[in-house]
Amino acid sequence: MQNVSPYSNAGRPATEPSRPxxxxxxxxxxxxxxxxxxxxSAGFIFYWLAFAIPFMVYGANTLFFLLYTxxxxxxxxxxxxxxxIAVSMLLRGNVPLTLLISGAVVICLFWMLFSFLxxx
Numbered sequence: 001m002q003n004v005s006p007y008s009n010a011g012r013p014a015t016e017p018s019r020p021x022x023x024x025x026x027x028x029x030x031x032x033x034x035x036x037x038x039x040x041s042a043g044f045i046f047y048w049l050a051f052a053i054p055f056m057v058y059g060a061n062t063l064f065f066l067l068y069t070x071x072x073x074x075x076x077x078x079x080x081x082x083x084x085i086a087v088s089m090l091l092r093g094n095v096p097l098t099l100l101i102s103g104a105v106v107i108c109l110f111w112m113l114f115s116f117l118x119x120x
Contacts, residue, residue: 035093036085042102043084047077049103050110069117076113080106 051073054062066073084102091098 033093035088035091038093038095039084039086039088039098039102040081041084042088042099043081043106044077046084046103046106047080047110050080050107053107053111054114065118072113072117073110076106076110079109083109 054066083105084098087102087105088098091101
């Protein structure tokens, strides 16, 4: 009788893999990077930057306008964070492109709401 070790290739056909295949869930041992944190942070930061734009354009009188319309602008915060997360996930963490697209979308959303509420 031949002594065959389970760790050697002796006695196995050439077509049989040396290790049994594992399920797809077990094959992914390495942790994937978290793209959502970058996107969420970018969306949040660009929300506050977009919030400052009307103050720079129209001055301190913007505060009186925002006094009555703050719930609409507050509702844009989670939308901005979700936009940042979605863009970051779609671009697989490409930082410059994520920042560029997230910033453009968040600022356009904010400016669209501001323009809609002011009646332009």
